[in-house]
Amino acid sequence: MTKESDYRTDVAPVWCPGCGGFGLLSALTKAALPNLGIPAHRTLIVSGIGCSSRIPAYIDTYGFNSLHGRAVLFSQGAKLANPELTVVTIGGDGDFFSIGAGHLPHAVRRNLNVTCIMVNNFVYALTKGQTSPTTPYLQRGEGPFLSLQNLPPVDPVLDMVSYSVSTGASFIAQGIATDVPHLTRLIEEAIKHKGFSFINVLTPCVTFDPPWLFKTIKEKASYLKEGEPVGLPDSSKEQPWLHDPGNITLALKLAQTPVMEKPHIGIIFRGRTA
Amino acid sequence: MRDRLTIGIAGTGGDGVVVLGSLLQRLAASQGYFGQMPRYYGPQIRGGSSAVKLSLDTTRASLPTDTVDIMVCFNWEKYAELKQELPPGTDSIVFYEDAPPEGSLDLPRQSFQVGFSEISKEMTGTASAKNIVVLGLLERILALPENLSESAASHDHALALLEKNGVALHAGKHLLPEFPFDELRLSPPKDATARTVLHGNSAAAQGAIRAGCRTFFSYPITPASEIMEEMQERLNHANGVFLQAEDEIAAIGLALGASLTGAKSMTATTGPGLDLMTEMIGLASGAEIPVVIVDVQRCGPATGIPSKSEQADLNHAIYGGHGDAPRVVLAAYSVKGCYRLVVESFNISEYYQTPVILLTDQRLGQATVATNSDFLTKDYSLARRKRPGGEHQEQYRRYEPTEDYISPMASAGDEGLTYQATGLAHNDKGRPSFDFATNQRMHEKRWRKLAPLRDRDDLVKLFGREEVRKGIVAFGSTAQFVLETVEDLGLEDEVKVCVPELIHPLPHRLASFVGSLDTLLVVEMSYSAQLHHYLRSQIDLPSHTASYARAGGSAFSREELSGPITELAR
Numbered sequence: 001m002t003k004e005s006d007y008r009t010d011v012a013p014v015w016c017p018g019c020g021g022f023g024l025l026s027a028l029t030k031a032a033l034p035n036l037g038i039p040a041h042r043t044l045i046v047s048g049i050g051c052s053s054r055i056p057a058y059i060d061t062y063g064f065n066s067l068h069g070r071a072v073l074f075s076q077g078a079k080l081a082n083p084e085l086t087v088v089t090i091g092g093d094g095d096f097f098s099i100g101a102g103h104l105p106h107a108v109r110r111n112l113n114v115t116c117i118m119v120n121n122f123v124y125a126l127t128k129g130q131t132s133p134t135t136p137y138l139q140r141g142e143g144p145f146l147s148l149q150n151l152p153p154v155d156p157v158l159d160m161v162s163y164s165v166s167t168g169a170s171f172i173a174q175g176i177a178t179d180v181p182h183l184t185r186l187i188e189e190a191i192k193h194k195g196f197s198f199i200n201v202l203t204p205c206v207t208f209d210p211p212w213l214f215k216t217i218k219e220k221a222s223y224l225k226e227g228e229p230v231g232l233p234d235s236s237k238e239q240p241w242l243h244d245p246g247n248i249t250l251a252l253k254l255a256q257t258p259v260m261e262k263p264h265i266g267i268i269f270r271g272r273t274a
Numbered sequence: 275m276r277d278r279l280t281i282g283i284a285g286t287g288g289d290g291v292v293v294l295g296s297l298l299q300r301l302a303a304s305q306g307y308f309g310q311m312p313r314y315y316g317p318q319i320r321g322g323s324s325a326v327k328l329s330l331d332t333t334r335a336s337l338p339t340d341t342v343d344i345m346v347c348f349n350w351e352k353y354a355e356l357k358q359e360l361p362p363g364t365d366s367i368v369f370y371e372d373a374p375p376e377g378s379l380d381l382p383r384q385s386f387q388v389g390f391s392e393i394s395k396e397m398t399g400t401a402s403a404k405n406i407v408v409l410g411l412l413e414r415i416l417a418l419p420e421n422l423s424e425s426a427a428s429h430d431h432a433l434a435l436l437e438k439n440g441v442a443l444h445a446g447k448h449l450l451p452e453f454p455f456d457e458l459r460l461s462p463p464k465d466a467t468a469r470t471v472l473h474g475n476s477a478a479a480q481g482a483i484r485a486g487c488r489t490f491f492s493y494p495i496t497p498a499s500e501i502m503e504e505m506q507e508r509l510n511h512a513n514g515v516f517l518q519a520e521d522e523i524a525a526i527g528l529a530l531g532a533s534l535t536g537a538k539s540m541t542a543t544t545g546p547g548l549d550l551m552t553e554m555i556g557l558a559s560g561a562e563i564p565v566v567i568v569d570v571q572r573c574g575p576a577t578g579i580p581s582k583s584e585q586a587d588l589n590h591a592i593y594g595g596h597g598d599a600p601r602v603v604l605a606a607y608s609v610k611g612c613y614r615l616v617v618e619s620f621n622i623s624e625y626y627q628t629p630v631i632l633l634t635d636q637r638l639g640q641a642t643v644a645t646n647s648d649f650l651t652k653d654y655s656l657a658r659r660k661r662p663g664g665e666h667q668e669q670y671r672r673y674e675p676t677e678d679y680i681s682p683m684a685s686a687g688d689e690g691l692t693y694q695a696t697g698l699a700h701n702d703k704g705r706p707s708f709d710f711a712t713n714q715r716m717h718e719k720r721w722r723k724l725a726p727l728r729d730r731d732d733l734v735k736l737f738g739r740e741e742v743r744k745g746i747v748a749f750g751s752t753a754q755f756v757l758e759t760v761e762d763l764g765l766e767d768e769v770k771v772c773v774p775e776l777i778h779p780l781p782h783r784l785a786s787f788v789g790s791l792d793t794l795l796v797v798e799m800s801y802s803a804q805l806h807h808y809l810r811s812q813i814d815l816p817s818h819t820a821s822y823a824r825a826g827g828s829a830f831s832r833e834e835l836s837g838p839i840t841e842l843a844r
Contacts (some may be wrong), residue, residue, distance in 0.1 A: 009705075011705055040692050041689045041692050054706070057694050057696065057706055060692055060694075062534070062686040062692050062693065063692075063695070064534060064561075064696070065695070065696035065697060066557065067527075067553055067557055070523065073519075073523070073524050073527025073530075073531060074527055074528075076528055077528035077529060077531025077533075077534075078686055079531075080517065080531075081531070081536075081537040081539070082535035082536075082686065085686060085687055102521065106520040
């Protein structure tokens with residue numbers, strides 16, 4: 001069994017105390033990678049640019065901190081050239097959904113066996129608080145987002161599922177950085193999945209998110225369990241259905257639930273393998 | 275009897291202009307004739323004007339002459355769009371289908387109206403074999419062997435079309451009962467070895483395979499797409515990785531990802547694609563990742579003229595991007611060079627761990643050339659990446675200082691050598707480091723490791739007598755026009771020519787060539803004279819230095835270049 005120490009470098013993270021990045025780092029180095037027993041040299045972690053993208057320097061596998069929005073390209077190129085590598089792509093919400101959004105549907109349709117972990121903290125944190133494509137709609141005076149000046153539109157929580165309808169993304173999950181054991185299981189399932197896998201990790205930014213934001217998410221979070229009724233927002237008049245991660249139509253309904261009303265945590269969809 | 279002839283063919287897309295030219299070039303090549311066939315087409319790429327200009331030569335792959343000896347025109351309206359490329363001479367012999375619009379053109383004395391379409395219809399039931407009728411006529415004029423088409427078709431699958439069109443071909447051979455063209459017969463070739471026919475884009479793809487490239491990523495763009503298409507075909511057979519990316523950023527990103535695992539990786543594009551790749555080129559330079567980028571230059575800026583050559587990506591290739599990001603820039607000037615320099619690009623890129631940009635241009639990329647095939651079969655030495663040895667286990671530092679500034683590079687997947695790299699300023703281990711001294715040292719490393727390239731004399735071609743003190747510098751397809759013009763003017767003893775294949779870093783041999791001159795002429799297809807300014811920024815130029823520089827959009831002609839070259843020799 002490979003130990004955690006085998007997966008951490010001696011570099012100290014630059015993150016603020018309490019950053020959700022620590023949860024992901026723990027899930028990967030203390031649990032998912034050792035549990036799966038993937039040798040460090042057979043693992044490549046590629047990131048983009050942003051707070052979370054500093055992560056390759058902290059994990060003693062092969063790592064590459066690439067360009068803003070482009071991490072998934074390096075991942076696919078490396079996987080194609082050396083299929084024996086386990087390739088994990090890590091980036092933020094701006095990275096995956098804004099500057100790099102054009103690459104995502106193509107990564108999805110190619111369905112290469114790479115895992116993408118989007119550290120979604122709802123804000124551009126590295127550049128100090130601008131809106132990201134996942135910043136929730138807020139009323140004036142509701143919090144410290146710089147975005148208040150512009151009142152950004154609401155983005156769907158998981159555009160990835162919408163993509164999947166047309167392109168057949170094969171694994172989509174949503175985790176929460178504060179529940180490391182659960183996040184670990186999602187990462188393990190995603191890596192084991194033979195095909196393109198995507199995990200949206202709801203992550204607190206202790207510096208730039210208004211404190212109530214993540215508090216709300218934690219309070220309202222609902223864990224998805226296969227065969228059990230799904231949680232629905234209080235406003236919903238629908239009858240809860242039994243969770244079936246193989247059903248793309250139900251997955252789409254889950255994805256369209258506003259994250260501030262009912263964040264679904266778990267495997268949302270698991271489809272065809274490569 | 276002629277040792278050399280130029281044939282022009284013009285029409286609209288669908289007239290079979292390129293097919294006709296290609297068939298004639300291949301048939302002649304099977305008999306040992308050399309030659310070049312540039313293609314000209316309108317900006318709409320499909321359905322517009324289409325023309326070729328084919329040289330047939332008994333001894334070498336010379337350029338077509340400025341004016342054509344024989345011209346075939348299927349459509350005068352489309353011809354008018356490409357007239358600058360195919361000016362008829364007063365002695366040209368012209369065959370045409372319909373009379374030119376009144377007053378639009380003075381036809382040369384020997385012009386013949388022939389109903390190629392009608393004959394084709396009569397013989398085959400459709401007009402679409404009219405180009406084959408013309409082929410028959412041209413075969414007879416050039417006095418190619420009687421049963422050539424039949425015999426050559428069995429050896430060359432590209433000629434298989436002829437087997438089905440024997441009737442049309444036969445009809446073409448028996449046109450014109452009066453046949454006043456004896457003077458246009460081709461002399462027998464110097465030797466009858468069949469020549470290989472390929473364009474620069476094909477040569478570049480074949481060179482990549484030869485160099486060991488098995489991962490290729492690209493996005494379609496005129497005039498570079500043929501490289502992608504051929505790589506797709508060849509990598510399919512070679513069990514390699516081919517992927518048509520979603521854009522050029524993706525193409526080079528995928529290539530760099532593959533390179534991290536140790537794969538020799540390439541992409542091909544033209545100006546607009548190179549623009550998109552620029553951020554990645556900086557990353558490849560900074561993080562020292564090998565990658566080869568072929569830029570088949572076309573007219574810029576912006577969309578420019580996609581179907582026409584220019585040499586104005588030079589600045590971008592050398593300097594493009596923010597920060598100080600050294601890279602290597604090579605430029606091919608012949609179809610053989612497209613092949614050899616792709617191999618060389620991989621050697622340099624792998625050995626020096628740097629992006630290499632190989633400049634070709636639309637002319638080189640798309641003109642098919644019939645030439646000796648020796649370059650396809652000769653030995654090329656292949657350089658390898660410096661890899662960490664056993665002593666690096668446990669203590670591997672990706673960017674460790676070395677005497678030659680080149681650090682051993684592990685491939686993702688190598689046991690015991692994990693490292694983390696970044697586009698951030700970094701230290702020996704590849705870890706982010708924002709310390710000034712480290713940053714300065716890493717810049718030194720990346721620049722100084724390339725210095726030995728300046729001694730690569732073999733990548734600078736010199737022509738003419740060494741003691742001469744008048745000289746020309748030109749690169750890319752322009753160099754071919756310069757060399758042939760100097761020869762046509764009989765100035766080989768008075769003017770020498772330097773053709774750099776390595777442009778950046780600037781080779782010493784180019785510097786000494788310029789240093790040996792009293793008078794220098796720099797010829798290039800760039801309105802702002804990018805090569806001239808590059809040279810001026812790097813070395814002292816003679817006080818008598820002239821620049822002949824203009825925008826792309828029309829090929830250089832000998833007539834055009836004889837002005838500045840005669841002036842230089844005066």
